[in-house]
Amino acid sequence: MEKEKKMKSEEINIFAENKIIFSNLENKIDKSYDSDLNFFYLKEIKGFKFKKNQLNIFFIPPNLNSTNCKNINKFLKSNKLDNIIICVDKTNNKYFAEHDILFHLPISFSELMKKVNFLKLSSNILFKNLQLNRLSRELININNKNTIVLTQIESNILSVLMRSEKKVSRELLNSNALGYSKNIDSHSLDSHIYRIRKKLLRISKENLINAIDSGFYELS
Known part of the structure; x- marks a missing residue:
């Protein structure tokens, strides 16, 4: 009998400039959340292919210039991504204000996970x-x-x-x-x-x- 391949749980893709945020989330998210976390560098977003039923979290750093912010926003709109949490500094708010889920750093882990769980259930x-x-x-x-x-x-x-x-x-x-x-x-x-x-x-x-x-x- 063919051995069953372990089914992947909900996938959460983290896009950031470095792995510090990812490591912190990875340490905090335990098995009870039933989530597989993946890290991707923010600059690699253009070559990334999104799959169905994934949740994508974008951490936009405060030092990201307006051109890069506009390009990322354009990419998100063109790919019609429904399940996105964008965590940004208030200085970049105007570039992403049209998105429904918009956070300003700092944000508590519990508040973030409430939104993650809500999107997982509502998508x-x-x-x-x-x-x-x-x-x-x-x-x-x-x-x-x-x-x-x-x-x-x-x-x-x-x-x-x-x-x-x-x-x-x-x-x-x-x-x-x-x-x-x-x-x-x-x-x-x-x-x-x-x-x-x-x-x-x-x-x-x-x-x-x-x-x-x-x-x-x-x-x-």
Whole structure:
């Protein structure tokens, strides 16, 4: 049996001039946040390719000149990035004022993480022709505009499946979606997946939750 590849948790990309801010965040963010942190130099933003369902935090230093600020802002607008937290000094506020999430340094770690968690919960998850709104728990087929409403647990299960690029184990679904201990194999998972499959048929004949191998699931 093919060994399951560990599913990546939420990814947070940190863009800054140096790794000091990144190191501080890395030390403070523990496993309870279920986040993978990546560091990128701010000057490398032009060559960076953003992926779906990522959160990007930009630390704009106070000494960054107006030309660079304008170029970064132009890049952000052209890439239509929805989940951005921009941490800037007040002197550069005018270049980024149009963005919804705008902080001025200094900022407390707890305040930053509140916004991070809010964006993680409020951002939509995309998978092929499906879009899941985690706040309203609405799943929409973006091709035919048909919509269904999920329960919280159903939304959690689909969220895990939609974010994973590989098959997902029952153990992982029980832990991440249902909140059970990794050592517990709950039969209630089967009931939830059965109901999700029935709901999916209302909006799409193409997207299915497939049981593969022994104890693994995959969204197609």
